[in-house]
Amino acid sequence: MLSRGEFLKVMAVGAAGFLVSRNGAQAGALIDEGEFAKYVDPLPIPDVLSPTTPGGNHYRVVMSQFKQQLHRDLPKTVVWGYNHSYPGPTIEARTNRPITVKWVNNLRRASHLLPLDTTIEDSPPDLPPVRVVPHLHGGHVASAFDEPADAWFTSGSSPITGPGFKGTTYEYPNDQPAATLWYHDHAIGITRLNVCAGLAGFYLIRDAIEESLNLWHCHILEPRGQQHDAPVRTRVRMRRSRQGSPEAALAL
Numbered sequence: 538m539l540s541r542g543e544f545l546k547v548m549a550v551g552a553a554g555f556l557v558s559r560n561g562a563q564a565g566a567l568i569d570e571g572e573f574a575k576y577v578d579p580l581p582i583p584d585v586l587s588p589t590t591p592g593g594n595h596y597r598v599v600m601s602q603f604k605q606q607l608h609r610d611l612p613k614t615v616v617w618g619y620n621h622s623y624p625g626p627t628i629e630a631r632t633n634r635p636i637t638v639k640w641v642n643n644l645r646r647a648s649h650l651l652p653l654d655t656t657i658e659d660s661p662p663d664l665p666p667v668r669v670v671p672h673l674h675g676g677h678v679a680s681a682f683d684e685p686a687d688a689w690f691t692s693g694s695s696p697i698t699g700p701g702f703k704g705t706t707y708e709y710p711n712d713q714p715a716a717t718l719w720y721h722d723h724a725i726g727i728t729r730l731n732v733c734a735g736l737a738g739f740y741l742i743r744d745a746i747e748e749s750l751n752l753w754h755c756h757i758l759e760p761r762g763q764q765h766d767a768p769v770r771t772r773v774r775m776r777r778s779r780q781g782s783p784e785a786a787l788a789l
């Protein structure tokens with residue numbers, strides 16, 4: 538069994554794996570993982586998203602580009618995220634309490650953050666390079682709001698839309714047991730690139746069964762008995778030097 542210190546180290550490594558991203562540069566040698574000092578940054582925990590009105594069931598999420606510090610020893614990195622956060626804010630839902638989310642694309646760019654491969658069938662050069670469509674991974678969602686990959690849309694008041702587009706406000710019934718889900722972009726042909734750029738966040742569903750286990754109040758980690766529930770996600774990245782092109786994007 539892991540000691541508390543060992544557990545926290547595992548958590549910190551996981552966070553670094555998720556958050557260390559491209560350092561924004563042109564083709565160069567792969568960075569040696571040992572270049573980054575370990576356990577030097579606090580575990581990043583995304584904010585919990587608030588509804589548009591207190592106690593309400595409607596949320597608004599904006600996608601945009603910004604810079605974020607990903608590691609103590611890296612310069613701020615250009616990323617894409619939700620509500621100016623990478624990973625995006627955590628959506629906390631409850632079983633059988635439906636919510637709606639208005640997704641706003643504010644990625645007002647002519648080109649993608651990462652190199653596009655327009656030779657693959659689903660990403661021809663005539664599609665807008667900056668197209669998005671959010672998807673709730675693992676969510677029990679009606680097909681109209683499950684966001685097939687061709688339901689993409691661009692930014693602006695008159696967006697270009699894919700053939701499957703039905704709107705930008707989605708319904709999530711949450712008619713499933715407690716679970717740790719995640720939302721991420723799902724646009725056809727470039728899902729891997731949009732997620733790699735940063736379009737991903739947690740979606741937690743709570744229920745009475747989970748609450749009865751009293752897992753949130755971990756008195757070992759948090760002696761004051763406060764709620765302590767840290768969503769942690771890991772991902773493996775390959776990074777090139779600051780003079781190099783973005784690291785290889787890994788399909789998720």
Ligand SMILES: [Cu+2]
Pocket residue numbers: 672673674675721
């Ligand atoms: Cu998914």
